[in-house]
Amino acid sequence: MTKNAFPRGAAIAGVYEHPSRFSPNKTEFQIMAESAKGALDDAGLQRTDVDGLFGASMSMGMMGIVDLAEYLDLYPDYLDGTNIGGSSFVAHVTHAAAAVNAGLCQVALVLYGSTAASNSMAIGTGGTGGSRNPDAAFSAPYGMTTVGSYATYANLHMATYGTTSEQLAEIAVTMRQHAGLNPLAKMRNPITVDDVLQSRMISRPLHLLDCCIISDGGGAVVVTSLERARDLAKPPVQLLGCGEAVQHQGVGYSDILTIAAKQSGARAFEMAGVKHSDIDLAMIYDSFTITVLATLENLGFCPSGEGGNFVSNGGISLGGTLPVNPDGGGLSSNHPGMRGIFLVIEAVKQLRQECDARQVPNAELALAHGTGGTIGDKHSGATLILGVDR
Template sequence: MRHPLCGKTALVGMGTAGIGAAPGFSAMELLGLSVRAALDDAGMRVSDIDAVFAATNIHPCASMSVSEYLGLKPRYFDATNIGGSSFELHLLQATLALQAGLCNAALICYGSNQLTAGGRLAFMSDPQWHETSYDARGPITGYALAANRHMHQFGTTREMLADVAVSARQWANLNPQAFARGPLTRDSVLSMRMISDPLTIGDCCLVTDGAAACIMVRSERARDFRKVPVYFLGGAAANWHRSIQSMPDITVTAAKESGPRAFTMAGLSHSDVDLVMLYDAFTINTILFLEDLGFCPKGEGGRFVQDGRIAPGGSLAVNTNGGGLSCVHPGMYGMFLIAESVAQIRREAGERQVKNVDIALLHGNGGTLSSQVTAFLGSEAAL
């Protein structure tokens, strides 16, 4: 039985800005451009917004900074920051606020000029971590540890990891907005410079600029706006650790908990899912999340992604925008899972459009496989 919140809110505006490289713009300016795009998409004015949900890498009080920049005095605001999965959690938090009558139009947003401001992967470190003295290259070293353990325990190979990157690039080649396009083969991924064994550059996410914003309202208002509404069907979060050294098992993430709870809230099964959007900061992420979310047994993720199964034309549509590996990754990627899901459900994805997408699973990740948030979005047909 579906949760009472299933389908009670909807996304009515979606906007992006500065995907790839946007020289000359600050992070907040890019965020503002994405908000303008979301407002235009919905046919709304900025004064219609009365709730703000935001998280960034550079604004410690993000919702207040955003409200100030946009000239808003919101009735409700939240700056929960659990890393890249923050925005999937914001979908649930905004739904709670809307249903409680605390607001009428909720803005969820993110912006970063990470590439043009410095061109390096940003990572929020913790001086209390025990591995700090070893000069670990965060967050890459943690993900490399997980990949190495998965390879040792289950026979996963570097070729299997590379196949994740190749599939993502094949989707990106169908997406004119993707930052990294062009040929990519398994051999080319394997031959790239090693960053943290066994992960090469090709196994690691991009460093880009980019911003995205969406607007949520209660479902009874959803048809009053310009575009086809996309409904929030359910979501759940789980967190078992902060530092990788405290992870109970570095081949099992808390997606194993958030996934089943989100499926239950939405009243869905795996066979209902038309699109899977995973936070692929590194190739091992895709393999771990496919396992922990129940699309294949634990240890079989590497074999699951082979033979084009998650590439265009494969049996499971995964990361159809090209993901963080080939489309966009401006420090925190979770908003772009939402943007691609909305595009696919609205049938606005152009050449990469998957047929008959009515239900999308989004899975966000924060820290070093730390915060895990699973959410479902769907069309009116999914209600």
């Protein structure tokens, strides 16, 4: 059955998505603290039960996790401030499960908070400026932007496989449809493929509506043992498989169409012992429309080059072949810069059948994949396969 049974025995006992999309009067740590309260209440646990602290944000640097412990007046036995970009929180769940399984902590709290929107951050088009980092000296002089890097991927994919802008636009349209069913989503008015194609070009071939929104926000996830989770307030969501990977320019020879998801996804599926057709929904980091297409192909939901067809005609809508991001994703619900935690939160809520109008009926198995950094250049990937307790 399962070649590697590592994550069995760990579960997600509580989650909370901060409802705010614009919080000019809050700090990152405040959003994290409010999210911590939400997730602990959800699990039926107290602040003092937390003995493992995990977290990352766009401003937490060296000692950031210690600053966070101080803010919350926590004295945990286990600390993990891993920051591999937007996928960090997906990886934190894996790391927390490992720590719980090893007996290094019992109740792990994973936190994220951001005020990207109220700080007017230009996440995608801010460029890299004149960085003093020696490695950035080879990208900053050439005007690399986050969206520009994804655009090089999209162009190569189009030239290699004939993928079209219309197909990418279908992804944005589906995410907006889903957002219309999510009362918390920031952008809820329906859009069409033409709306996407006629929106301002940012970096060819990616238009404004191919890009995620920028919001404030945050969230929290509580990881504990399956045994303990069974005695808590909500039905446990089990970890069945996980994987992490990086992809980068190497020494100048990498195939940029192969992204980290290929490695992390294969490992997660092998560990979980499930097939792609078993997955009821997928939470895919959608920084840009092309990110979803690239991730679905690299995770193996369809062959390379088939992503355009896979996402068209409602293929990733609720009721489609594989519902993706029922919450509306980063393209329409929220994107405070590092979206990974929301992938986990929505997957858990779906598996607990709590999602009302956007609920995937009888969802029992979910995949979450976070991407951190930039596809087309260097990035991380983290995959989780989660299931209901049975």
